[in-house]
Amino acid sequence: xxxxxxxxxxxxxxxxxxxxxxxxxxxxxxxxxxxxxxxxxxxxxxxxxxxxxxxxxxxxxxxxxxxxxxxxxxxxxxxxxxxxxxxxxxxxxxxxxxxxxxxxxxxxxxxxxxxxxxxxxxxxxxxxxxxxxxxxxxxxxxxxxxxxxxxxxxxxxxxxxxxxxxxxxxxxxxxxxxxxxxxxxxxxxxxxxxxxxxxxxxxxxxxxxxxxxxxxxxxxxxxxxxxxxxxxxxxxxxxxxxxxxxxxxxxxxxxxxxxxxxxxxxxxxxxxxxxxxxxxxxxxxxxxxxxxxxxxxxxxxxxxxxxxxxxxxxxxxxxxxxxxxxxxxxxxxxxxxxxxxxxxxxxxxxxxxxxxxxxxxxxxxxxxxxxxxxxxxxxxx
Amino acid sequence: xxxxxxxxxxxxxxxxxxxxxxxxxxxxxxxxxxxxxxxxxxxxxxxxxxxxxxxxxxxxxxxxxxxxxxxxxxxxxxxxxxxxxxxxxxxxxxxxxxxxxxxxxxxxxxxxxxxxxxxxxxxxxxxxxxxxxxxxxxxxxxxxxxxxxxxxxxxxxxxxxxxxxxx
Numbered sequence: 039x040x041x042x043x044x045x046x047x048x049x050x051x052x053x054x055x056x057x058x059x060x061x062x063x064x065x066x067x068x069x070x071x072x073x074x075x076x077x078x079x080x081x082x083x084x085x086x087x088x089x090x091x092x093x094x095x096x097x098x099x100x101x102x103x104x105x106x107x108x109x110x111x112x113x114x115x116x117x118x119x120x121x122x123x124x125x126x127x128x129x130x131x132x133x134x135x136x137x138x139x140x141x142x143x144x145x146x147x148x149x150x151x152x153x154x155x156x157x158x159x160x161x162x163x164x165x166x167x168x169x170x171x172x173x174x175x176x177x178x179x180x181x182x183x184x185x186x187x188x189x190x191x192x193x194x195x196x197x198x199x200x201x202x203x204x205x206x207x208x209x210x211x212x213x214x215x216x217x218x219x220x221x222x223x224x225x226x227x228x229x230x231x232x233x234x235x236x237x238x239x240x241x242x243x244x245x246x247x248x249x250x251x252x253x254x255x256x257x258x259x260x261x262x263x264x265x266x267x268x269x270x271x272x273x274x275x276x277x278x279x280x281x282x283x284x285x286x287x288x289x290x291x292x293x294x295x296x297x298x299x300x301x302x303x304x305x306x307x308x309x310x311x312x313x314x315x316x317x318x319x320x321x322x323x324x325x326x327x328x329x330x331x332x333x334x335x336x337x338x339x340x341x342x343x344x345x346x347x348x349x350x351x352x353x354x355x356x357x358x359x360x361x362x363x364x365x366x367x368x369x370x371x372x373x374x375x376x377x378x379x380x381x382x383x384x385x386x387x388x389x390x391x392x393x394x395x396x397x398x399x400x401x402x403x404x405x406x407x408x409x410x411x412x413x414x415x416x417x418x419x
Numbered sequence: 420x421x422x423x424x425x426x427x428x429x430x431x432x433x434x435x436x437x438x439x440x441x442x443x444x445x446x447x448x449x450x451x452x453x454x455x456x457x458x459x460x461x462x463x464x465x466x467x468x469x470x471x472x473x474x475x476x477x478x479x480x481x482x483x484x485x486x487x488x489x490x491x492x493x494x495x496x497x498x499x500x501x502x503x504x505x506x507x508x509x510x511x512x513x514x515x516x517x518x519x520x521x522x523x524x525x526x527x528x529x530x531x532x533x534x535x536x537x538x539x540x541x542x543x544x545x546x547x548x549x550x551x552x553x554x555x556x557x558x559x560x561x562x563x564x565x566x567x568x569x570x571x572x573x574x575x576x577x578x579x580x581x582x583x584x585x586x
Contacts, residue, residue, distance in 0.1 A: 078544060078545070248489060251517025366485070377553075418543060
């Protein structure tokens with residue numbers, strides 16, 4: 039029976055949209071017939087800032103893109119600049135970079151699990167997730183003084199060496215997390231309500247996921263065996279032992295499972311780094327001076343404020359917790375980038391959402407949306 | 420033979436030149452043939468469109484497509500060069516669905532018109548915004564204000580005198 043459709047507005051201020059995102063839904067009774075996404079409420083013109091700031095000054099702006107996991111943003115931009123300018127990085131600095139990025143991946147997935155469960159009506163997981171996140175944030179605070187906006191990775195190395203007492207704390211964190219992931223799985227994975235809300239909800243096939251530009255864990259939930267850390271290894275990932283986690287089903291539950299597995303793999307990487315991290319310099323001497331660790335006043339190493347990479351263009355990408363994070367940087371031989379373009383995973387993953395939720399109900403939209411895992415700072419830039 | 424050379428071999432009339440984008444093969448193609456080339460590279464296995472970048476070079480506008488092949492694990496960048504006065508190029512939404520939003524973003528911020536796009540409108544900025552911010556000649560000194568109209572739509576104006584502002 040044909041009934042009149044109803045236009046329903048959801049957002050921009052809504053607890054389940056994780057920020058300022060707006061859905062325009064055309065409803066036939068309870069069934070979603072059309073879904074339009076309106077973004078841009080948090081647009082700050084980060085790419086324009088990139089053209090107005092020097093290469094080094096732009097790094098803090100990248101922290102504000104995906105503020106849940108800011109370290110990969112730092113690194114992705116710095117990697118593009120390093121490729122453009124041909125800067126080499128000491129081995130210890132690479133180890134520290136991977137360490138902080140994998141720690142951030144765990145934080146990201148904890149927040150994702152917590153907020154997903156909260157959206158679906160279970161309030162326990164977010165307490166646990168934020169408890170573990172707090173430990174990790176304190177480690178970041180030890181490392182660079184900031185909890186969420188780090189400005190830590192710099193061209194040619196990292197800003198500071200690991201402080202005293204960091205490694206014991208890391209080892210403790212790894213040991214705790216191993217036990218706690220098991221707890222989470224017992225709490226969530228077999229929960230009947232959770233299974234009913236997520237299984238066969240928001241299904242997307244592998245071909246469609248690729249065509250719609252999905253990347254990262256959301257795509258691996260559809261059975262595409264693809265991880266940039268594996269396919270185009272950057273930094274020290276080629277020396278580390280880990281696997282790209284994957285599920286075949288392509289539904290919300292599969293996307294959730296991939297993330298739980300990824301946390302385990304990240305812990306495995308962290309353990310390897312804790313065991314094998316070499317001694318040495320944390321910054322390329324040619325591009326900066328290492329901090330004089332003897333004196334109490336020298337908390338910062340000094341990087342050259344001014345960079346002039348040769349004319350050229352580069353597109354460089356990494357596997358951020360949410361998917362493929364790419365930076366296109368064009369240089370015209372001056373101290374400022376000519377053009378910075380950010381390919382953010384959240385933005386591109388959202389394109390597939392309307393396709394996934396057609397014919398479902400609004401609570402299913404919440405489940406599918408929660409497992410895509412976006413941050414609005416990353417969508418709107 | 421890298422993918423850009425392969426493309427040059429397959430479509431010699433459409434590819435103007437072959438080069439590199441730092442560490443990725445790059446093919447500069449005629450803008451009229453973009454759709455033909457896109458179909459060809461999709462056939463060659465480039466099933467993922469990573470990003471579309473528009474760059475304002477004062478006398479011209481470049482649009483760069485970064486592609487990746489999941490099957491062959493290869494990269495390829497395509498570049499088209501457009502007129503600065505009226506940048507127009509065919510849309511590739513029929514080939515890669517993700518181009519829908521990427522082209523809207525390029526239209527919004529750089530002002531490139533994509534012919535054949537199903538719903539070409541601004542995405543990050545509100546409808547009615549004056550100018551395209553990532554153009555080099557964008558007027559940064561004029562303030563623009565966004566208010567919400569009766570029906571919930573955005574209204575852009577350059578007059579902020581009726582807004583509450585801290586003195």
